[in-house]
Structures are given as C-alpha cells and as structure tokens.
Amino acid sequence: MHIGVLGATGPAGRGLAARLAAVGHEVVAGSRDPSRAEAVVGDLRDRWGDRVAGLTAGSNADAADAGVVVVATTWEGAVDTVAGFAPALAGKVVIAMANGLEKVGREFHPVLPGGRSLSEGMQAAAPEARVVAAFQHVPAAAFAALDQPIESDVVVCGDDDAARDVVLGLVAGIPVLRAFDGGSLVNAIGIEAFAATLLTCNLRHTGKGTLRLLGLEGRTS
C-alpha cells in the first residue's frame, strides 16, 4: 500500500511509519515542516538501513496524497489537521490513532471533546473520508523497535465495512499484532478512553502494559 503519515515526526508516527515500511509498504512520513520529516527519515535510515527502504519524507500535504492516510499528529491537532486536508482525504481510508489525555495527579483521564471520540470528530471534519480508529493502545516504543515483534492487540472501529477491513488487514500484516473488529466508529470512544486507564495502570504498576484480548483468535494475516 501507499501510506501517508501526518505528523510522522513524533514518536508514535515515526515508529508506525518505520514499522509499515518494514513490512513492505511505501510510506510518506509527513510534517508541517518537511525538513523535520527529512531529519526523522534520515535517522531511521541510519538505524534500520534497507529495512525502511520504502520510507520517504515530505510535507503533510504529500502524506495526505497517499492512498491510505494515518493521522499521527498530537491529539489536540488531529481534528483541525483532518479538517485542513478534508478535500485530499475524500474517499480515502483515514486511520485515527489519537487518544485525548490529561494527567491529573498520579493518573490519566480521557479527554473527549464535546463528549465524543476524536475519531468521530475527525469523521465530522472530513465527512467524505472513511475514518477508522486503530493503534490507540500500542506504545510508540513498540512500533519503533523493528527488531522485535509487537506484543499487542489492536481493536479497529469504523463505519465503512471495506475501510475497516483494509485496516484490519494492515494491522494483521505487522508481526505479531492481532487485529480485532470493534464495529462502528461510535465504539472508538471506548478504545480512546481506555488508553487513559491503561496508561494509569502502567504508571501505578510501573510498567509498559498493552492490550490483550483472551478467548479470541483475532486476525493475524
């Protein structure tokens, strides 16, 4: 696939961009400032060599031109970024990985602007895009460690059945992630909000736990 990543200069976006390139996709790492994307792609090439041969740098507009687009900006900037690229995103699978968070003492709380998920906010901002929520529970460090499989499950939610299927396949193509069909985009509120609970568990139990569903096989290819 030809995949663009908006905001690929942060830890999550650069890690996912590298991981997708490593499994054979053509990936454009985008930034509001293409020189920042160049620097990130240069670092990834130095670290991983031919494993990220399919990775190139560009602007966010270049990334939005790809066939499948991942929104990896800060959660605060995600909806406005999608709104700004709405014409380019029309008809495309748009992967929303944001989860709104605030730290309150020794815990994280979910932030759901207007009482809805950011994924739904992105869908409203680009009504002709096919927004699918995924990857909220995968730590950025796990994406970036290309020499290790990612031990996590990914729940995928979206209203467009074909778009959801594309993302389930994309997730399942990353060793050894398992992809689960979480239904419509309205259910993204659960996966976004659970990220705050998961991070609170990690804080209070001092670890890097992620999501695992027991009793289900999920999709792995």
Ligand SMILES: NC(=O)c1ccc[n+]([C@@H]2O[C@H](COP(=O)([O-])OP(=O)(O)OC[C@H]3O[C@@H](n4cnc5c(N)ncnc54)[C@H](OP(=O)(O)O)[C@@H]3O)[C@@H](O)[C@H]2O)c1
């Ligand atoms: N970190 C994780 O472990 C993790 C895991 C799963 C999901 N997520 C989600 O993945 C997304 C990225 O996480 P991150 O930790 O990599 O984020 P980040 O480092 O805070 O930000 C990512 C990039 O967003 C761009 N950006 C900053 N402000 C912006 C704005 N107002 N509008 C548009 N772009 C802006 C910046 O890129 P440029 O300045 O180069 O444009 C920045 O490098 C977040 O939505 C987060 O909720 C994170």
